[in-house]
Amino acid sequence: MNIRARKIYEALFALEDLREIFRQALPTGLNENEEAQLLDGIAHVETIIRELKEGKGSPIKYVEDKIELRTREEEFININAIQPGGRLTAEARKALIAYGDGYSVCDKCLEGRLDKIRKPPVDKFHAELADFVGMDEARVVPGARRGFQAVASSLLDKGDVVIVSDLAHYTEFLAVENVSGVIKEVPSGEKNIITGDAVAEKIENVNEELGRLPKLIIIEHFDHRFGNEHDVYGVGKVAKAYDIPFLYNGAYSVGMVPVDGKKIGADFVVGSGHKGMAAVAPSGVLATTDEWAPKVFRGSEIVGDVTGRSFKHKESEMLGCTLMGGTLLSMMASFPRVKERVKRWKEEVEKSNYFIREFLRINGNKISSEYPRKHTLSKVDTRDSFDRIAKTHKRRGFFLSDELKRRGIVGQFAGSTRVWELNTYGLSWSRIKYLSEAFIEIAEKYGLAAI
Amino acid sequence: MNIRARKIYEALFALEDLREIFRQALPTGLNENEEAQLLDGIAHVETIIRELKEGKGSPIKYVEDKIELRTREEEFININAIQPGGRLTAEARKALIAYGDGYSVCDKCLEGRLDKIRKPPVDKFHAELADFVGMDEARVVPGARRGFQAVASSLLDKGDVVIVSDLAHYTEFLAVENVSGVIKEVPSGEKNIITGDAVAEKIENVNEELGRLPKLIIIEHFDHRFGNEHDVYGVGKVAKAYDIPFLYNGAYSVGMVPVDGKKIGADFVVGSGHKGMAAVAPSGVLATTDEWAPKVFRGSEIVGDVTGRSFKHKESEMLGCTLMGGTLLSMMASFPRVKERVKRWKEEVEKSNYFIREFLRINGNKISSEYPRKHTLSKVDTRDSFDRIAKTHKRRGFFLSDELKRRGIVGQFAGSTRVWELNTYGLSWSRIKYLSEAFIEIAEKYGLAAI
Numbered sequence: 001m002n003i004r005a006r007k008i009y010e011a012l013f014a015l016e017d018l019r020e021i022f023r024q025a026l027p028t029g030l031n032e033n034e035e036a037q038l039l040d041g042i043a044h045v046e047t048i049i050r051e052l053k054e055g056k057g058s059p060i061k062y063v064e065d066k067i068e069l070r071t072r073e074e075e076f077i078n079i080n081a082i083q084p085g086g087r088l089t090a091e092a093r094k095a096l097i098a099y100g101d102g103y104s105v106c107d108k109c110l111e112g113r114l115d116k117i118r119k120p121p122v123d124k125f126h127a128e129l130a131d132f133v134g135m136d137e138a139r140v141v142p143g144a145r146r147g148f149q150a151v152a153s154s155l156l157d158k159g160d161v162v163i164v165s166d167l168a169h170y171t172e173f174l175a176v177e178n179v180s181g182v183i184k185e186v187p188s189g190e191k192n193i194i195t196g197d198a199v200a201e202k203i204e205n206v207n208e209e210l211g212r213l214p215k216l217i218i219i220e221h222f223d224h225r226f227g228n229e230h231d232v233y234g235v236g237k238v239a240k241a242y243d244i245p246f247l248y249n250g251a252y253s254v255g256m257v258p259v260d261g262k263k264i265g266a267d268f269v270v271g272s273g274h275k276g277m278a279a280v281a282p283s284g285v286l287a288t289t290d291e292w293a294p295k296v297f298r299g300s301e302i303v304g305d306v307t308g309r310s311f312k313h314k315e316s317e318m319l320g321c322t323l324m325g326g327t328l329l330s331m332m333a334s335f336p337r338v339k340e341r342v343k344r345w346k347e348e349v350e351k352s353n354y355f356i357r358e359f360l361r362i363n364g365n366k367i368s369s370e371y372p373r374k375h376t377l378s379k380v381d382t383r384d385s386f387d388r389i390a391k392t393h394k395r396r397g398f399f400l401s402d403e404l405k406r407r408g409i410v411g412q413f414a415g416s417t418r419v420w421e422l423n424t425y426g427l428s429w430s431r432i433k434y435l436s437e438a439f440i441e442i443a444e445k446y447g448l449a450a451i
Numbered sequence: 452m453n454i455r456a457r458k459i460y461e462a463l464f465a466l467e468d469l470r471e472i473f474r475q476a477l478p479t480g481l482n483e484n485e486e487a488q489l490l491d492g493i494a495h496v497e498t499i500i501r502e503l504k505e506g507k508g509s510p511i512k513y514v515e516d517k518i519e520l521r522t523r524e525e526e527f528i529n530i531n532a533i534q535p536g537g538r539l540t541a542e543a544r545k546a547l548i549a550y551g552d553g554y555s556v557c558d559k560c561l562e563g564r565l566d567k568i569r570k571p572p573v574d575k576f577h578a579e580l581a582d583f584v585g586m587d588e589a590r591v592v593p594g595a596r597r598g599f600q601a602v603a604s605s606l607l608d609k610g611d612v613v614i615v616s617d618l619a620h621y622t623e624f625l626a627v628e629n630v631s632g633v634i635k636e637v638p639s640g641e642k643n644i645i646t647g648d649a650v651a652e653k654i655e656n657v658n659e660e661l662g663r664l665p666k667l668i669i670i671e672h673f674d675h676r677f678g679n680e681h682d683v684y685g686v687g688k689v690a691k692a693y694d695i696p697f698l699y700n701g702a703y704s705v706g707m708v709p710v711d712g713k714k715i716g717a718d719f720v721v722g723s724g725h726k727g728m729a730a731v732a733p734s735g736v737l738a739t740t741d742e743w744a745p746k747v748f749r750g751s752e753i754v755g756d757v758t759g760r761s762f763k764h765k766e767s768e769m770l771g772c773t774l775m776g777g778t779l780l781s782m783m784a785s786f787p788r789v790k791e792r793v794k795r796w797k798e799e800v801e802k803s804n805y806f807i808r809e810f811l812r813i814n815g816n817k818i819s820s821e822y823p824r825k826h827t828l829s830k831v832d833t834r835d836s837f838d839r840i841a842k843t844h845k846r847r848g849f850f851l852s853d854e855l856k857r858r859g860i861v862g863q864f865a866g867s868t869r870v871w872e873l874n875t876y877g878l879s880w881s882r883i884k885y886l887s888e889a890f891i892e893i894a895e896k897y898g899l900a901a902i
Contacts, residue, residue, distance in 0.1 A: 004489070005473045008466055011496075013545045015463050020541040022456045022525040026885050027859020038455070042504050045462075049500065053493050063549045064542045064784050067571050070549045072558060074473040086553015086776075090471040091515045094464045096551050098514045098521045100544055100781065102537015102725030102732050107523060107861075120518050142593035142733050145770040153629060166755065170762045170771060177753040177767050178604060185757035274553030274776055280731065281553050281776030282593050302628040304617065306636035311621045316628050319596040320621060325537075325725055325732030327778065330551065333515050408478020410558075434477050 005074040006059040007052035013060070014045045072410050077431050080411030081377055081421035082224070085256050085276035088330060092278055095333035096326050104325045113313060114321040114328075115139060125332045132339065133250070133269040134260035135287035139297060139315070140273070140323045140331065144251045147270035147286035148175035148218065150317035151247055154296045156181045160215040161206050163244075165194045165230065167223035169251065184214065192226050193370065194219055196234025203242055213244060220249035221259070225421075226369040227252065227377030236265020245292065251275050252377060254285065256425060258342045267292050273327065278334035283327040341426075351432045352376040352424050358436035361450045362443040364388070368419060376425035387417040389446045400442070407438040456525040457510040458503035464511070465496045523861050528882050531862030532828055532872035533675070536707050536727040539781060543729055546784035547777045555776045564764060565772040565779075566590060576783045583790060584701070584720040585711035586738035590748060590766070591724070591774045591782065595702045598721035598737035599626035599669065601768035602698055605747045607632045611666040612657050614695075616645045616681065618674040620702065635665065643677050644821065645670055647685025654693055664695060671700035672710070676872075677820040678703065678828030687716020696743065702726050703828060705736065707876060709793045718743050724778065729785035734778040792877075802883045803827040803875050809887035812901045813894040815839070819870060827876035838868040840897045851893070858889040 018041040025034050051057035063069055072078050073087060088096070099105065099120075108119045115126045130138035141147050148171055156162065158180040164172050166185040176183050186202045188194050199217065206214055219235045222228065232248055239246035247268040250259055254271025255278065261269040273283025288296055297318070300311040314320040323331075352373045359365055364385030369378045386400050393399040397415040404412055413420050424432060440450045469492045476485050502508035514520055523529050524538060539547070550556065550571075559570045566577045581589035592598050599622055607613065609631040615623050617636040627634050637653045639645050650668065657665055670686045673679065683699055690697035698719040701710055705722025706729065712720040724734025739747055748769070751762040765771040774782075803824045810816055815836030820829045837851050844850040848866040855863055864871055875883060891901045 002473065005470070008470050008473070009549065012463060012466050012470075012548050015459055015466070016541050016544045016548070019456070019459050019463075019525060019544075022453065022459070023538075024879060024882075026881060027527055028885075039504075042500065045500055049493065049496055053490075063546050065787065066575075067546055067549075067780065067784060070552075070555055070558070073552060074470060076478055080554075080558075082557070083552065083554045087474075088551045088553070090467050093467045093470075093548070093551055095514050095518055096547055096777070097463050097467070097544070098460065098518075100539045100547050100731055101521075101524060101534065102539070102730065103531075103534045104521060104732075106533070107521070107531075124517075142597070143770075146593070149770060166757045168755075170751070170760075170765055173753050173755070173760075173762060174751055174765060174767045174770050177751055178770075183753055183755060185755045187757055279553065280551055281555075281778065282733070282774055300621070300625055300628055302624045302634055304619075304624070304634060304636045306617045306638055309621075309624075311624060314621055314625060316625045319594075319600060319625050319629075323733055326547070326781075327732065329518065330777075333518060336516065428475060430477060431475075434479075 001059045002075045003057065003059050004052055004055050005071055007048055007057065009069060010060045011045055011048045011052065014041065014048055017041055076408050076410040077427065077435055078411040079409060079422040079424065081423045082275060083411065084423050084425035086274040087278060087426060089278045089334045089337045091333040091337065092330040095329040096280065099329035100326045102325055105328055106324055111313065114324060120329065120332065122328065125335065129285055130287050133254055133271065133287045134262045135269050136290045137293040137297065138285055138287035139318055140328055141284045141286050142322055143282035144270045144272040144284040145171035145175065147284055148172050149178060150286055150296055151268050152176050152179050152181060154317055155216050155245060161210065163199060163202055163214045163217040165219055165223060167192065167225050169224050172218050191370065192228050194230035196231050196238045199235050200238045213242060216247060217244055218247040218249055220251065222252040222375045224252060226379050227375035228370045229374040232264050240265055252375065255338050256342060257345050261287060273331045277331055277338050279331040280327045283323055283331055348376050348425060349374060351427065351429065352378065355424050355432050355436050359439055362440060363449045363451060377421060377423045379419060379421050381419050383418050385443065385448050390417040403442045404438065409435060409438055452510045453526045454508065454510050455503055455506050456522055458499055458508065460520060461511040462496055462499045462503065465492065465499055468492055527859050527861040528878065528886055529862040530860060530873040530875065532874045533726060534862065535874050535876035537725040538729060538877060540729045540785045540788045542784040542788065543781040546780040547731065550780035551777045553776055556779055557775055562764065565775060571780065571783065573779065576786065580736055581738050584705055584722065584738045585713045586720050587741045588744040588748065589736055589738035590769055591779055592735045592737050593773055594733035595721045595723040595735040596622035596626065598735055599623050600629060601737055601747055602719050603627050603630050603632060605768055606667050606696060612661065614650060614653055614665045614668040616670055616674060618643065618676050620675050623669050642821065643679050645681035647682050647689045650686050651689045664693060667698060668695055669698040669700055671702065673703040673826045675703060677830050678826035679821045680825040683715050691716055703826065706789050707793060708796050712738060724782045728782055728789055730782040731778045734774055734782055799827050799876060800825060802878065802880065803829065806875050806883050806887050810890055813891060814900045814902060828872060828874045830870060830872050832870050834869050836894065836899050841868040854893045855889065860886060860889055
């Protein structure tokens, strides 16, 4: 345990207790009791800060009864496959402190529309967000999956066919299932890469089989299993040729990789806040063109039979407002850094390749993803290396997690020594090098030579 | 501005900057540079704490470029109609500090199911949540509206009729609209209260008009416009008699008012995290009975045509996992206090009535909600009092907001002096008394006698 990191948590928590005093007090000021409580509390904070400075004292372990402290980003290098893009920036954490309360974003809502709130500048954020992914209009949504759902629900009738990748995320399947659509998978072939040609061929097959064209194409730029790059530009061209709307699934790109939806030929761009935009879950973005916006962001048309009420300014697929508090503010506060970090994507890929290159020096290690890497998420195959050790080790597959943890590395799926995923996104060069050396060190410890 | 409250924010933010140092460092320890940075940072925190103690220094105003600090809970009494039930507890704020990162709850996910995660104890929380609202099974959802949507989507086909109140929230309309259902409103009559008889009558009308029974009844326990209590027990009986499933909309009750869904006769209970359970938005709960759970929480059945993949353990209406981070943890951390606070609902209603009684002492003030009050949300009518002042005041309706703000009270819809809503939920007796006196003081200042 890192006593100093934990003292920082302890100080944060003690300050939240101080804050609570003001939340209960009269706006005219604290009474005698509250003043005494505040003084006590400040003294407590001072003690913690002293301990932090000295690196002493007992480490805090729980947030609250039964909820353990979460310190994997402070005490460890986290190589979890899906977490790094959603790691909050310091700015997001600050915004969350200020805007955690339920409906915190609605203080100055004048029109009953989240995307039109001017203070905090939610309206501007929406405009910038659309621009950021190269589209005309954007809305924030509770996760990429809600973006798929809104598009599927807007475009599909029962029995309509949707083309997805054979590597597609399950949430695409579910979004289609909920409107009784039909899924048809494009084979990614031996290379595990979706091409425009493969999509075209599948469209033809569907047409032959069912006598009708698909109503929607959903393809991810990078899939969640291999982190392989798929030819979304090619898919965009095919989609245009067949005049089928194309949803670009950017769960593993938006917020990390530069994305220009229109250039790609996408009609919809979906991204995830908690997967790629350094935001609190569930959050995400659904962006589209001026052509499609009136359809997916259409106003409600239902009318009350008694009152005659209608809600034209509420968008039905959004169910009205979507992220009315901390989730949105975390996205907004991270956004300046997110805009900067996509410009450094090339370097992220370099670091990914550096690590994988080192990793492959270990005798028997293989990579299942395309190589050289084009993403930071990679699927590795250690059946001929670490798994051979696991076979006779008394901790079985856990020996590797144990060894990694001992070196301050977590996020590998505990017990996996066969085929598993990791993600180096956002790790500094020094962390990347440390990580690489750690794997080699472990390999050598168990007699797996590194070449 | 409350300099000390703002110094607390400043200290929290400075600590987040310290935390960031550990997030970038190697797990083996800080390097020289980082040590120096940490020392500097600690000195900065110490300065802020000193200023906090002395109540000196310049007050922080922004979280980040363009995002203003939000201090309405620390510097003011907030009487906003929809915010108080979602105000975070100190425990939730701490949990959020620890679990803000995107997919923070997935560290030890073994089954790919949010509700089965054991660390943090998400599984137990789900069981307790079902119990808390008197139902058999519960899932967390991104807002009450997603609960309505899941039920509507599971139960309705195109053209199916749903009974709602003529005071129903717009999100019920939208959930029905999205599956092409038909809304039929029950009149709440002169008293603005929905009775079981009125629901029965509407069902009969629908049957006469369309020759079929409604497929779902959605009625709120307390509506959002008047905060009136509707006869949900009566509705429950009628629903049973006609064998029509009944969704109890607890957006203004779950987390504040004791709710026993089965006793009420509900088939579904929906609550809101950000409206009533001291949680980050968007969050909420959908609970149901053993009878209905297999229908709304059904596993996915769609199958990939090429891969043969299916996702039986993923619940289609939930779109798989729902709240995978800070939103959920804020609900969980607040939950022990939420369970306690519903036991004090009677006192909340007493405080509400105390305030309204005082408020009605002002000549011309009226209440549009039922009276005595049964809820903390109330609609008041000041057309014959404050609005008469507004007519000739140079600030028009804003004079009242100005006067309130001067006394440390916010949350009234700025400029409203006619018919408007307020909510006293969670205010201590001393705050309630202060609030009451503030209104009387303002009235007297403008020559509106208080009787």
